[in-house]
Amino acid sequence: MLVDLKELLKKENNELHFSMEIPFENFDTKFGSYKIKQKSPLDLTLFHIRDGQVSVDANAKVVIEIPCDRCLSDVAVEFKIVISKQLDLEKETSAKEDSDETRFVTEQQELDLAELIKDELLLLWPSKVLCKEDCRGLCNVCGHNLNVSDCGCDRVVLDPRMAAIQDIFKNSGN
Ligand SMILES: [Zn+2]
Numbered sequence: 001m002l003v004d005l006k007e008l009l010k011k012e013n014n015e016l017h018f019s020m021e022i023p024f025e026n027f028d029t030k031f032g033s034y035k036i037k038q039k040s041p042l043d044l045t046l047f048h049i050r051d052g053q054v055s056v057d058a059n060a061k062v063v064i065e066i067p068c069d070r071c072l073s074d075v076a077v078e079f080k081i082v083i084s085k086q087l088d089l090e091k092e093t094s095a096k097e098d099s100d101e102t103r104f105v106t107e108q109q110e111l112d113l114a115e116l117i118k119d120e121l122l123l124l125w126p127s128k129v130l131c132k133e134d135c136r137g138l139c140n141v142c143g144h145n146l147n148v149s150d151c152g153c154d155r156v157v158l159d160p161r162m163a164a165i166q167d168i169f170k171n172s173g174n
């Protein structure tokens with residue numbers, strides 16, 4: 001998802017507007033890979049202000065399947081991506097520097113839209129995902145989904161000191 005910026009940079013006040021499909025089906029992160037269930041095309045406007053100053057405005061909507069924190073069933077979470085950035089393509093940057101210019105623009109002066117989208121998704125990523133507010137989660141004994149039905153397991157959590165005493169009784173028979 002690279003957009004060549006060289007044409008845009010030839011003249012000031014140059015503007016490019018286009019719409020493009022988001023080419024990935026999964027969102028891969030350090031903490032897992034998530035299925036993209038729905039996505040709108042990315043609507044992109046690039047504007048060359050002057051002297052390598054480029055404004056980038058982009059919008060898209062994606063729906064990603066994220067497991068519920070309690071019962072692990074898939075929850076469709078909608079993300080409204082709104083990117084609005086100004087990049088300075090004449091700025092002296094070194095590859096080591098962590099700036100927007102080094103992260104989103106290649107050495108061939110191409111804008112990396114996939115990186116921009118991923119960056120935005122991480123910013124929007126919810127800290128908590130629940131299929132419903134009162135999700136009952138999974139049984140900690142047998143793993144049954146308690147939203148579906150009750151499995152009948154004894155889920156009383158023992159006081160750890162009591163559990164230790166029970167172990168002594170269990171082992172004393174040997
Ligand atoms: Zn749930």
Ligand SMILES: [Zn+2]
Nearest residue numbers: 139142151153
């Ligand atoms: Zn159970």
